[in-house]
Amino acid sequence: MISEELNELLNRAYRYSLSLTNNKDDAFDLVQDTYLKLYQKNKPLVISYFITSLRNKFIDNKRKEKTENNYLNIRLTESENPSFTPEPYLERLLLELKKRDGEIIFLSIVEEYTAQEISDLMNIPRGTILSILARTKKKLKRKLEEKKKVI
Amino acid sequence: MKNLDEQIKNIYSSKSLSIEQIELIQQKALRNNRSVKKSIKYLFRYAAIFILILSSYFMFIYPKNQQNIVVNNFAKEIAFKHQLQVPSVFKGNDIKEINSQMGKLDFNLILPDKNTSKLELIGAKYCSVNNRIAAKLELVNKNNEIVTCYVFKKIEKFKFNNQVNNEDTKVTFWDNEDVVFALAQNQ
Numbered sequence: 001m002i003s004e005e006l007n008e009l010l011n012r013a014y015r016y017s018l019s020l021t022n023n024k025d026d027a028f029d030l031v032q033d034t035y036l037k038l039y040q041k042n043k044p045l046v047i048s049y050f051i052t053s054l055r056n057k058f059i060d061n062k063r064k065e066k067t068e069n070n071y072l073n074i075r076l077t078e079s080e081n082p083s084f085t086p087e088p089y090l091e092r093l094l095l096e097l098k099k100r101d102g103e104i105i106f107l108s109i110v111e112e113y114t115a116q117e118i119s120d121l122m123n124i125p126r127g128t129i130l131s132i133l134a135r136t137k138k139k140l141k142r143k144l145e146e147k148k149k150v151i
Numbered sequence: 152m153k154n155l156d157e158q159i160k161n162i163y164s165s166k167s168l169s170i171e172q173i174e175l176i177q178q179k180a181l182r183n184n185r186s187v188k189k190s191i192k193y194l195f196r197y198a199a200i201f202i203l204i205l206s207s208y209f210m211f212i213y214p215k216n217q218q219n220i221v222v223n224n225f226a227k228e229i230a231f232k233h234q235l236q237v238p239s240v241f242k243g244n245d246i247k248e249i250n251s252q253m254g255k256l257d258f259n260l261i262l263p264d265k266n267t268s269k270l271e272l273i274g275a276k277y278c279s280v281n282n283r284i285a286a287k288l289e290l291v292n293k294n295n296e297i298v299t300c301y302v303f304k305k306i307e308k309f310k311f312n313n314q315v316n317n318e319d320t321k322v323t324f325w326d327n328e329d330v331v332f333a334l335a336q337n338q
Contacts, residue, residue: 010173015163028168032176039180040187091162109156110163141155 019106226315226322233335239274301333
């Protein structure tokens, strides 16, 4: 019997994981591995702790794959074969964002983290977070407007 | 146009794990936990057994080994000194007289109380055994062969009550309340 809380927690973690990986299978594995680790070590199963652990696990995995240097510069090439079809258009735009920018957008808008909380998690200055957030939202709005005009 | 934030939220909230996926995650965690607990249980069990064996070794076997090593070392030294045949300094066959002359000893010098019925005292000298002050009694048997008996103060930690054969010399240990006797004779 799965509790509502656990259901909610895992789904929130999964969505965050998707914002990092853009891949359903990778996102699932990441959530599973993180949950396993926290469960074994008897750590608190709260979303903030889960997100931090999941992020660390993601970075560890990337280091092992030796792609840490490319982490900030991943373009559409990685998400050319996303494991889900990006509909509507906004979803495709989100996939096209730099990983870092996409993560900031997710944490700010979906998880409603403050800029300071995102700064602490990602180890990026608060000012930079605010700047990226504003710039990315502006970019997304502009592209959506352009698409609307074309239609 | 719907608010951008709302649109983004909607996109992500449409992404969910299936019930099967969530159950799988939960079951794997439970299974793993059980096997970890089992491993820990086995680890403790083996650790306890290991500690038991180790303590038994140190309680029973190690002291016996130490005992044997010490006695053998004493026997070696005594056998060597016996073969040197260094002559006595204090001549005579009266043990009380010799005891009174050997005032540096930290024990009362007496004649050995075993194995010496047919041996005659002819003298004594100071010596050392394992850096402890000792007396070397020079005795002669019925065949006029020199037999030496080393006498030193008893060592509480070790028992001296066996015979050790060291090359050409047989060394027989025994003790009484105060002293240890080590009778050395040629084989």
